[in-house]
Amino acid sequence: MDNLNTGQKFKFICPKCKHTELEEVTVAAVVSTIVTGISDDNYLEYEGVSIDDGTIDRYQCSNCGYAIKKYRKNITESGELIEWLAKQPYNKSKKGGDST
Numbered sequence: 821m822d823n824l825n826t827g828q829k830f831k832f833i834c835p836k837c838k839h840t841e842l843e844e845v846t847v848a849a850v851v852s853t854i855v856t857g858i859s860d861d862n863y864l865e866y867e868g869v870s871i872d873d874g875t876i877d878r879y880q881c882s883n884c885g886y887a888i889k890k891y892r893k894n895i896t897e898s899g900e901l902i903e904w905l906a907k908q909p910y911n912k913s914k915k916g917g918d919s920t
């Protein structure tokens with residue numbers, strides 16, 4: 821079954837460089853932060869960041885920028901990403917926990 825369990829941490833291994841961090845890239849998002857004061861060197865200080873709207877552009881390796889594709893197009897939906905991850909041999913579930 822090509823399915824990952826919910827609540828499970830998946831693995832990602834970049835097909836290109838073997839890096840293991842995957843990032844979601846969102847474009848056209850609205851980012852807002854609360855301005856709280858002025859720093860010693862005369863810059864504004866901020867607290868908290870909230871990100872609204874935006875569209876997922878791609879999921880990519882955080883090291884080399886390799887974007888995950890389906891039918892040669894970048895995957896832009898979490899469901900498709902989960903499907904892709906579930907198909908990778910290193911995520912094929914074995915029963916029992918492996919917590920590394």
Ligand SMILES: [Zn+2]
Nearest residue numbers: 834837881884
């Ligand atoms: Zn990579």
